Amino acid sequence: MLIAVLGAGSWGTTLAVLLARKGYAVNLWAHRPEFADQLAAERENRRYLNGVHFPDTLRVFTSLHEAVSPADMVVTAVPSQALRETVEQIRDLPMQGRVIVNVAKGIEMNTGKRMSEVLLETLPGLQISCVAALYGPSHAEEVSKEQPTTVVASSPSVETANRVQEVFHTSMFRVYTNTDIIGVEIAGSVKNIIAIAAGISDGIGYGDNAKAAIITRGLAEMSRLAVSLGGDPVTVSGLAGIGDLVVTCLSRHSRNRYVGEEIGRGRSLDDVVTHMNMVAEGVFTSKAVYDLCRTRGVEMPITQAVYEMLFEGKPVQQAILDLMTREPKKEVY
């Protein structure tokens, strides 16, 4: 069994190391050749995951074709907005017999597509039954130190979900299965937007009441969008939904929460993002989901507020006032 991991950021590197520690042969691909050379020479990823040594079965590649050609399983761990351009480069490779496991959490801007839809559109011959999403509350910083973590392997095919579970499961990385890939992908993507809102609340100095409100009402938005796209509302109460929402809204490791916190303190989005080392998916996904929910007529007021603050220059205090003074509602509608 050989596994290719595309993307040598903190998450791709962590998963490549986890799989190699399990004894699998792993081909880790990095898109910048000079960075790939550095990883190969130093046998660790000092930029994104300092101090985590690469096991011997992990090899670093600069060529996508060479990394993917011999692979039985391909893990896509590039930022969501770069997934299409990455897999387009291997569209000539046969996909039959391979499982593709996407771990990037986001919705594509301009198309509003989930990552599994992007994969199916881009890779000829790929069947949805061979696609899985591995999502859940899983910061790389903790997984790489083998701290207890739970995630969900989701695929419409039970067989594929079981295969992904078997490959990734370890005594400290517990993998559950699920067949609702729509619900899982929507939950795992929307949580990043809600985390920005939670961060803004932190940045302003609001307390636990506000944070609990954002998490709970964010969950309601996530659920409405998932259902409108054909997902199961039960999924949002699982690891990809409430699980990841809690970790992202509360954690000191969260990039999305950090972006929000800095905006809440008064910095501009451009300033925060240009000085960040890592990707905050919720920024792009807030734009994609804002467009999606308007097209589908799904009410997502926190998402709308985040979009307006990030992209339309709405002042933070105004956005909060607008949210709090909306027409009173039933809790479930």
Ligand SMILES: NC(=O)C1=CN([C@@H]2O[C@H](COP(=O)(O)OP(=O)(O)OC[C@H]3O[C@@H](n4cnc5c(N)ncnc54)[C@H](OP(=O)(O)O)[C@@H]3O)[C@@H](O)[C@H]2O)C=CC1
């Ligand atoms: N970090 C985590 O704890 C977790 C992350 N995820 C998800 O995994 C995905 C990857 O995140 P993560 O590893 O944290 O990201 P990081 O910010 O740690 O790293 C981003 C990586 O993507 C690479 N990259 C940037 N642009 C492109 C491109 N156009 N084509 C190919 N590669 C590119 C970067 O390379 P370079 O530096 O050379 O530009 C870098 O290797 C995201 O969707 C994230 O939501 C999911 C669960 C946990």
Ligand SMILES: O=C(CO)COP(=O)(O)O
């Ligand atoms: O998805 C993640 C953890 O499950 C990572 O995203 P954040 O860094 O924003 O929390």
